[in-house]
Amino acid sequence: MSVTLTLNGQSRTIDAEPDTPLLWALRDELGMTGTKFGCGIAQCGACTVHLDGMPIRSCQTLLEDVEGANITTIEGIDGKAAKAVQAAWQELNVPQCGYCQSGQILAATALLAETPKPTDEDIDAAMDGNVCRCATYARIRKAIHIAAEKMEA
Incomplete structure (x- = not known):
């Protein structure tokens, strides 16, 4: 499955299973390693990214749930x-x-x-x-x- 989203201001398409956690798509598919794996259960915050401006835990956010969304990682934070x-x-x-x-x-x-x-x-x-x-x-x-x-x- 392909998911298209805006990552740090640029349109990106990710080819991965829809139930892939956003964290792993960012790190493994796109090389965005500033977002860290900590606990894998959304309890530590190391994997925090912004989804349409709001902080979320990317380890528990599925790729299929961010189709068309605006994602900002530490590499793209600005303002x-x-x-x-x-x-x-x-x-x-x-x-x-x-x-x-x-x-x-x-x-x-x-x-x-x-x-x-x-x-x-x-x-x-x-x-x-x-x-x-x-x-x-x-x-x-x-x-x-x-x-x-x-x-x-």
Whole structure:
């Protein structure tokens, strides 16, 4: 089966079984390895991508369910919120091992696109389920607040 979608702003056609998880189509068929496999059960957030601007877990999203959709991976993230998040991540040196960071950045970017001035509670709710093995949660929260400030400037 062929599925056509918009990936990082470009039309792409993927030839794979319709029940293939989007994660594996991205990684194995298209070489988009920035999206990581973590748990395979949508509990860790390492596989987070944007589907029409909303963060989803690509390990549990089937290819047949994204026909015609707009998918953004860490390789294609762009815009004011994305630039602010990336700058804040660098400023605070958020990642340690970095494995979870593409999912963390995509979740944070989606939050700031919807809620430009998030509270700690907003951040905790939006980032819930994005696991960081290195426990950089305090730096992640602070970086999101800094990114929000950068967006205002």
